[in-house]
Amino acid sequence: MADIKVKESKKGTVKTINKAVVGTEKMKDRLVQAKDKTKETYQEETSDSGTEYAINKISKTASNLPNNIYRLNKYGKRNFDKTVQNVQNVNQKMKTIKKKNHAKKVVKQMKNATKTTKKGIKTADRTVKTTKQVAKTTAKATKRAIQMAKATAKATVKAIKVGIKATIAAIKAIIVATKALIAFLVAGGWIVVLIIIVVCLIAMLVSSIFGIFFSSEDTGSTITINGQQQVVTMNQVIADLNTEFMNKITQIQKDNPYDEYDINSHRAEWKDILAIYTVKLSNGNNEADVITLNDEKVNLLKEIFWEMNEISFTKDEESHEEIRIGLTSTDRVTVTKVKLHITITGKTANEMADKYNFTQAQREQLLELTDNKYANMWSSVIYGSSVGSNDIVLVAASQIGNVGGQPFWSWYGFNARVEWCACFVSWCANECGYIEAGIIPKFAGCQSEGVDWFRTCGLWKDKGFTPKPGDIIFFDWADKETGARSGQADHVGIVEKTENGRVYTIEGNSSDSCCRRDYDINSLDILGYGTPMY
Numbered sequence: 001m002a003d004i005k006v007k008e009s010k011k012g013t014v015k016t017i018n019k020a021v022v023g024t025e026k027m028k029d030r031l032v033q034a035k036d037k038t039k040e041t042y043q044e045e046t047s048d049s050g051t052e053y054a055i056n057k058i059s060k061t062a063s064n065l066p067n068n069i070y071r072l073n074k075y076g077k078r079n080f081d082k083t084v085q086n087v088q089n090v091n092q093k094m095k096t097i098k099k100k101n102h103a104k105k106v107v108k109q110m111k112n113a114t115k116t117t118k119k120g121i122k123t124a125d126r127t128v129k130t131t132k133q134v135a136k137t138t139a140k141a142t143k144r145a146i147q148m149a150k151a152t153a154k155a156t157v158k159a160i161k162v163g164i165k166a167t168i169a170a171i172k173a174i175i176v177a178t179k180a181l182i183a184f185l186v187a188g189g190w191i192v193v194l195i196i197i198v199v200c201l202i203a204m205l206v207s208s209i210f211g212i213f214f215s216s217e218d219t220g221s222t223i224t225i226n227g228q229q230q231v232v233t234m235n236q237v238i239a240d241l242n243t244e245f246m247n248k249i250t251q252i253q254k255d256n257p258y259d260e261y262d263i264n265s266h267r268a269e270w271k272d273i274l275a276i277y278t279v280k281l282s283n284g285n286n287e288a289d290v291i292t293l294n295d296e297k298v299n300l301l302k303e304i305f306w307e308m309n310e311i312s313f314t315k316d317e318e319s320h321e322e323i324r325i326g327l328t329s330t331d332r333v334t335v336t337k338v339k340l341h342i343t344i345t346g347k348t349a350n351e352m353a354d355k356y357n358f359t360q361a362q363r364e365q366l367l368e369l370t371d372n373k374y375a376n377m378w379s380s381v382i383y384g385s386s387v388g389s390n391d392i393v394l395v396a397a398s399q400i401g402n403v404g405g406q407p408f409w410s411w412y413g414f415n416a417r418v419e420w421c422a423c424f425v426s427w428c429a430n431e432c433g434y435i436e437a438g439i440i441p442k443f444a445g446c447q448s449e450g451v452d453w454f455r456t457c458g459l460w461k462d463k464g465f466t467p468k469p470g471d472i473i474f475f476d477w478a479d480k481e482t483g484a485r486s487g488q489a490d491h492v493g494i495v496e497k498t499e500n501g502r503v504y505t506i507e508g509n510s511s512d513s514c515c516r517r518d519y520d521i522n523s524l525d526i527l528g529y530g531t532p533m534y
Contacts (some may be wrong), residue, residue, distance in 0.1 A: 211291035257339035268346030284361035389470030424508025454530035
């Protein structure tokens, strides 16, 4: 009983010691919770982590405390035993807790744990003054635990911050995309679905034989030009082949001097050439890459182009007598004129299908692609998205008010005035460098040298077409007596603009002057248009 009295006489001290134990236990409990939340965030189960090491240290230290406390108070032992049991329960629950807590809460819990630990330190320090023996044991264990806890807290907080930063970046990206989608859906979800369907359909189109209709868009295709890879589109390849074609005609003219020439053209249409190219490339398969270009594909197109277009020529001489009257005599002289006849013979799509021995599947593809319902789409491929040329319009406009046609006809090479409308157009084109570039021919005859050239190059559009600034407009006047039209060009001008169903032009030799005119777009006076590939 005496021992019991001694214990009772130290009742106040026991309470003080109990505060230290409880503070330490609370600190350990906080660290256990922090360990649990950190583990949930990173899904780590390594047994040698800093947090678990601190907890183990505290557990070992705590296991020695009951022997010391027992000598002071049963109540302290009973509380400690209960705490140990709670720690064991917490460790057991750690394995089953769901991973749903946020990292930020973990940081907060760690801070709270640190505060609690500091309170435990203060309590332990006060206890040292009253119970030196217990204080030494408790203080040392507590300090070690605190040091480990602080180190663990710092490492954990740092890791959590890094993780949070990376996670937030990813989440932000997802949110941005999600918000954009939600905004579209809120604005009209069915529209979004429709757009997605349309995009998918377009993707299917461009990966099929119908991709040819998109081949004049910039797809990043490159071919070798002068030893270097350069970006190219279908309409650029077409323009190059047209230039090569006209250069051959020009070379024939240079090699065969003439007084007059004409061109009899039955050139193959570009839509037929491209249709044959597409079908030959696809080999009868509807899924084919015809939207892109490379050296092999361009060479195939050139091969087909020249197989479908043949240029030939003939020359003939016509002699006749002319009377030349001089000051003192009249002479009869024989004059010989050389005529150069250039003929372009084109093959049809069906003739090429036979030549290439197309299969039934290929012939069906060819029939579909050459259907007139695709006429506008073929135009966009052949002519691209050109908006015309304001340069030639500006040059033409600068000559408004000219009367008599000088210097246009003299520049062309005539010694006296002639019907100078074509000379005016040629002069304007030359001022822009278009004749040298092969974009517009130098011509004085509206039909034989103008219309025929554009038709030969596949750059002709019949009336009803909506022309662009810089297109060349040809007219077929009605006979003043009969009202009949010959179907041949009688006059030519330059398109300035098209507005509200009317075509505005600048023309030379209109009542022997250079002036502006305008016509209904469907006027019977309009024969058609040359559409230079500016």
